[in-house]
Amino acid sequence: MIGIERLRAAHASRRAEPAPLTWYALAPTIALAATGTVAVIVVAMCLGTTRISPATTLGVLGDHLLGVSAGSHSASADAIVWEIRAPRVLLAALVGATLAFAGAAYQAIFRNPLAEPYIMGVAAGASVGATLVIVSPLAITAGVLSPLPPAAFAGALIAVSLAYGLARVGTTVPSASLILSGVAVSSVGTSLVTYLMLAYNTRTLAILNWILGSFNTASWTKVAIASPYALVAFAVILPFGRVLNVLQLDETEARHLGVDVDRVRLIVLVAASLATAAAVAVSGLIGFVGLIVPHAVRLVWGPDYRRVLPLAAFCGASFLVLMDLIARSADATFELPIGVVTALIGAPCFLLLLRRQGRAIEVRP
């Protein structure tokens, strides 16, 4: 929270002489956010039950990434940093970036501040997929062969397609029907999961564990599974920043300004949903990040989506890495569910930010 006054001052100084937002005007802020995120990632790799010095951590990373032998470090330090912490921290960063970025994208296309990555039924669909695997007689193999991520991914995609198909009215897809059909599909999914939890009560804990989300089964494989979707979503959605700004006017006005609203919305929706589905498949359900991080970014840096989208990704990554650090180190005996930590710590921070900015977030009809 320290730099907020200065950020606000910088924000105000943009008022001096307005000019179109260019990539070189954006570059310093983005570079700063990227540096901050990398710093948070490295610090999180140093901390844990065994503390490892930044020099050793960087040495291990240098070893594996660059192939340079950066001095001596023990085999155990190497194993802790490279085998355990690095995939976990990177997966948290990836999932945090994806959820915050997708949340910002959803809020843009729905023009709704309550939109979040799970609004179209991604979460409910993924839970149904994962729960079916957990209660099925299939042996749950860990690691690469686990059927959990693909089942969750498939469930998420089925739910989103269902919600989108149901919302279609003639040739257009009104955003209010999209949100409502997303809610309807979600509640069907949630009740299915509840039924399965009760019907297979020996597996209830396993289901609950998955639903609450965790990074303790993180692996390089999971990072490899989720990152292509995230990268594709970033690459597809980022260039739409300026067009998404125009979409903040009402739908008809955006059409009158020459924007093909339905097409833009479909492209962004598909890209964001695929990335969210992949993130959910490897981490379970982590609430709050996708809803609140984009708002926090908007409060600090203003509403321009060319700025909000990339900054949401970096802030989401840093936020979730920090929350996971707390989840795994707050209590030595057992790990807190990450979703509990994000809400417990994130909500007060967000409210503090909201109050210090002295602005209300407007809910449009």
Add this chain to the structure above:
Amino acid sequence: MTLAVRGLTAGYGRREVVRQVDLDVAAGEVVVLAGPNGCGKTTLLRTITHVVRPAAGVVLLDGADVGAMGTAERARHIAVVAQSASLPEGMRAFDVVLMGRTPHLRLFGAEGPADVAAVRDAMGRTDCWHLRARLVDELSGGERQRVVLARALAQAPRLLLLDEPTAHLDLTHQLETLSLVRRLAQSDGIAVLAVVHDLALAAAFSDRIALMASGALIAAGPPASVLTPELIRRAFGVAVRVVGDPMTGRPLVLPDYDALTAAGRRRAGATIEVTS
């Protein structure tokens, strides 16, 4: 001839809201669309831009079929000022007007100096360049309207459609907005079609008035020929007197309150009602 509407019919589902409308608006001309609430004025505007697909008929701009144009191409020719334009909060007036350049940019293109020049020009002419750095949430109603009008001008349109541009504005800003529109039509040769409810304002600022009633155009012509007691009774179902402005001779429409109350007395038998 800029805008030519021929046999335009449109509606929502099975309900026809606009029936067989023929209408022309020439370059530099201001035509006011008048008529009672729900008679299809807004739908007619939306059908002209093809946001509502016509069931029959064509809309031609200098002979080119608007229905055959892509969304962006259409927006390069036609600008619309909606009834209550939404301005996303936290944006500067400059950014909002810059959005008017959207149809002239490539999908992933960025705005350049030419776009800034267009914005400066549009905001200069609507007298709001000094507001450029202000956030839109801090603007007054009249200022907002000028910014929205500047956004429409930044589109560099040949046809400007205005849906009740003076709603929610006080008298000063009503006059200011309409005289600005009038000047822009003349100086830039833009064809203007505007929905205006106030018939006195319509008479003062339009070249012609097109009167609509239940989806059809019942009259179109110079204000004096359209604002007659018979036509207004047909459109609005109320008795009016039309008198000449003592200074200019322009028609002024005065509701016949006596007839209204007498009719009211006969119907209800008791209280005097004056509905506006």
